[in-house]
Amino acid sequence: MSPRDGHDLARALLKRATEDEALVRKVADDAEISDAIIGFHAQQAVEKAIKAVLAANGIGFARTHALGYLVGLLEGHAIAGPEELAEVDELGPWAVALRYEIDDAPELDREAALVLVTAVTSWARRAVGG
Numbered sequence: 001m002s003p004r005d006g007h008d009l010a011r012a013l014l015k016r017a018t019e020d021e022a023l024v025r026k027v028a029d030d031a032e033i034s035d036a037i038i039g040f041h042a043q044q045a046v047e048k049a050i051k052a053v054l055a056a057n058g059i060g061f062a063r064t065h066a067l068g069y070l071v072g073l074l075e076g077h078a079i080a081g082p083e084e085l086a087e088v089d090e091l092g093p094w095a096v097a098l099r100y101e102i103d104d105a106p107e108l109d110r111e112a113a114l115v116l117v118t119a120v121t122s123w124a125r126r127a128v129g130g
Contacts, residue, residue, distance in 0.1 A: 010056035010128045013048045014121075020045035021121045028110045035108035039094030042113040043067070046091055049124035053079065056128045065095035079127075084119035091116065 020041045027033040043065070050070040054061050059077055061070060067088040074081055091113065093106055 006055045006058045010052045013052035013055060014124055014128050017045045017048035017052060017121050017124060020048065021117050024114055024117050028114045035110070036094070038110060039091065039108045039113065042108075042117050043091040043094040045117045046088060046120045047095075049121045050074065050081075050085075052124050053081070053127045067092055082119040082123045084116045087112070087116050088120075 023041045024038055024045060027038060047065055047067060047070065050067070051061060054070065054073055054077075057077065057079060059073055061073055064070070071081070071085055071088055074085075090109070094108070
């Protein structure tokens with residue numbers, strides 16, 4: 001991936017992460033919105049933010065929703081993220097597959113999810129420059 005392509009991809013991913021973050025922020029306290037919807041968008045915000053930082057650094061990544069894998073890529077390339085990245089496994093169950101297995105959904109700590117999303121997207125904005 002050329003540096004220009006990486007930067008363009010990083011900006012596009014960061015834009016989408018920011019949109020997911022905005023949704024989570026607006027509905028986190030709304031009891032009418034299910035944990036599945038909030039958890040999904042929280043997971044997506046974090047995933048896209050991490051991918052934006054990877055792309056901005058010219059690091060390729062698989063098409064996956066596995067946050068642990070993405071964090072491993074950051075660590076493998078000595079890219080320091082916010083301390084909240086240690087909690088990304090909490091959002092793992094909320095990836096795409098769980099949206100179709102609602103009966104097995106764990107309870108989402110909405111406040112913790114919002115803290116995680118905010119920390120990771122803020123870090124990504126600084127890292128990408130957006």
